[in-house]
Amino acid sequence: xxxxxxxxxxxxxxGQWIPASSDKYEPVFNxxxxxxxxxxxxxxxxxxxxxxxxxxxxxxxxxKTPVPNRTRILFRYIHLxxxxxxxxxxxxxxEHGKNLKDARxxxxxxxxxxxxxxxxxxMMMGQALPEIANEIEGTxxxxxxxxxxxxxxxxxxxxxxxxIFPVAIACGNTFILKPSxxxxxxxxxxxxxxxxxxxxSGVLNLVHGAHEIVNxxxxxxxxxxxxxxxxxxxxxxxxxxxxxxGKRVQALAGAKNHAIVMPDCNLEKTVQGIIxxxxxxxxxxxxxxxxxxxxxxxxxxxxxxxxSESEKLVVGDGLDPDTFISPLxxxxxxxxxxxxxxxxxAEQAKLLLDGRIAIQKHPNGYFLGATIFDHVTPDMRIWKExxxxxxLSIVRIKDLDEGIALTNQSQFANGAIIYTxxxxxxxxxxxxxxxxxxxxxxxxxxxxxxxxxxxxxxxxYGDLGTNGMDGVLFxxxxxxxxxxxx
Ligand code: NAD
Numbered sequence: 001x002x003x004x005x006x007x008x009x010x011x012x013x014x015g016q017w018i019p020a021s022s023d024k025y026e027p028v029f030n031x032x033x034x035x036x037x038x039x040x041x042x043x044x045x046x047x048x049x050x051x052x053x054x055x056x057x058x059x060x061x062x063x064k065t066p067v068p069n070r071t072r073i074l075f076r077y078i079h080l081x082x083x084x085x086x087x088x089x090x091x092x093x094x095e096h097g098k099n100l101k102d103a104r105x106x107x108x109x110x111x112x113x114x115x116x117x118x119x120x121x122x123m124m125m126g127q128a129l130p131e132i133a134n135e136i137e138g139t140x141x142x143x144x145x146x147x148x149x150x151x152x153x154x155x156x157x158x159x160x161x162x163x164i165f166p167v168a169i170a171c172g173n174t175f176i177l178k179p180s181x182x183x184x185x186x187x188x189x190x191x192x193x194x195x196x197x198x199x200x201s202g203v204l205n206l207v208h209g210a211h212e213i214v215n216x217x218x219x220x221x222x223x224x225x226x227x228x229x230x231x232x233x234x235x236x237x238x239x240x241x242x243x244x245x246g247k248r249v250q251a252l253a254g255a256k257n258h259a260i261v262m263p264d265c266n267l268e269k270t271v272q273g274i275i276x277x278x279x280x281x282x283x284x285x286x287x288x289x290x291x292x293x294x295x296x297x298x299x300x301x302x303x304x305x306x307x308s309e310s311e312k313l314v315v316g317d318g319l320d321p322d323t324f325i326s327p328l329x330x331x332x333x334x335x336x337x338x339x340x341x342x343x344x345x346a347e348q349a350k351l352l353l354d355g356r357i358a359i360q361k362h363p364n365g366y367f368l369g370a371t372i373f374d375h376v377t378p379d380m381r382i383w384k385e386x387x388x389x390x391x392l393s394i395v396r397i398k399d400l401d402e403g404i405a406l407t408n409q410s411q412f413a414n415g416a417i418i419y420t421x422x423x424x425x426x427x428x429x430x431x432x433x434x435x436x437x438x439x440x441x442x443x444x445x446x447x448x449x450x451x452x453x454x455x456x457x458x459x460x461y462g463d464l465g466t467n468g469m470d471g472v473l474f475x476x477x478x479x480x481x482x483x484x485x486x
Pocket of ligand 1: 156214
């Protein structure tokens with residue numbers, strides 16, 4: 001339904017797009033222009049209950065559908081996602097703001113997660129041991145859980161939902177998706193294309209909304225498992241509340257990723273890598289590099305090159321091919337980031353590059369240019385807190401041990417990178433750093449979808465991560481059979 005030119009979004013339940021019962025809507029903005037591009041419903045618990053009921057019924061047949069038939073739909077889905085890749089990337093730019101190159105990268109990463117989920121028939125296989133005792137054999141079988149849910153963040157509107165629902169569905173579960181209310185348009189397209197791929201009604205349902213639906217999911221008796229990706233406080237709430245209601249929960253949370261730059265690194269490639277990891281997607285990535293610890297010996301040379309290259313980054317609308325730094329998601333987020341930049345100045349960090357100058361040049365969107373602080377220390381807010389914006393802190397260190405000790409003080413432990421040409425440094429770093437995902441001379445150490453994705457400490461609550469074998473283990477339960485035949 002459209003009022004004027006603004007589209008009101010619907011929920012998707014039992015194969016139908018239906019309006020939410022609630023009359024509360026929230027605007028969806030194009031962050032580059034501040035223009036309202038759609039209205040998303042804040043659905044009620046009644047809407048959620050209806051979707052769960054439908055999913056529960058669909059589970060009866062879907063869970064008994066042969067596994068290869070379930071994954072065959074994913075092969076058609078990959079084909080459709082690939083066919084529509086450019087349209088999907090443009091939708092991401094419109095509702096998220098990131099530049100077209102980053103959006104295309106996200107589309108590709110999303111497709112790779114579906115490709116990995118097509119291996120479910122093999123990953124779901126059980127185990128057998130014929131002679132576990134005299135004439136006795138032991139076997140393990142894996143089964144879907146039932147109705148499961150995914151709650152996703154704004155920053156990867158395509159990739160994160162595709163980390164979760166294809167593998168959950170391939171395992172035989174039926175699904176409720178609650179996408180971010182700030183980027184709901186891409187989620188709609190993901191569902192539409194899944195229907196076009198041949199997914200039966202009721203298997204995948206989409207309920208728009210915010211915290212009310214999240215809490216409804218966490219408290220719902222029928223929902224067996226919840227996969228959450230979002231900020232740290234919400235992840236902790238989702239994990240504790242979901243577990244208290246007897247659910248299996250994986251909650252991937254916020255981050256503060258550190259890089260260590262050693263004197264034996266390739267300086268130019270290191271600077272390029274750090275710029276891509278810190279300022280790509282405007283720093284709105286859970287794997288964005290946020291702190292660089294650089295050894296004193298090369299600190300001045302490194303910083304000079306980093307600042308001069310960062311000054312050249314073009315700020316603008318993500319659809320403009322020259323744009324590197326795109327807008328932040330909302331004005332409220334920009335205000336929080338500006339507050340953090342001010343705290344850095346007040347706490348005596350040295351501001352080398354001030355992204356606030358981009359604000360006057362781009363009065364309509366939520367822009368902020370690349371910002372770099374030097375002489376940052378671990379007691380400062382800009383060192384401790386996730387900023388989620390193109391703001392980079394530099395810490396000067398005397399050696400690798402100091403860099404590792406500092407990094408390991410962080411509340412978070414999602415990703416960490418070392419830039420070095422020494423195998424000895426690389427190994428020492430790998431063995432001593434506390435992070436779930438480690439990079440050696442790469443830009444962003446996000447694992448490919450065949451591997452599991454998850455951090456440590458307050459960056460992750462749960463046991464099994466998303467993607468890879470963990471995805472299948474999370475969305476299935478086991479039966480052990482011990483048998484003797486006379
Ligand atoms: P967010 O926590 O604000 O929102 C995530 C989801 O939770 C949304 O669907 C939202 O509707 C819901 N939500 C928000 N507030 C809630 C509340 N009070 N109660 C219940 N539900 C609530 O996160 P975001 O801003 O959309 O996403 C950015 C965050 O996600 C960053 O912190 C980023 O690091 C993190 N993230 C982590 C990973 C990872 O793999 N660890 C990946 C992507 C993003």
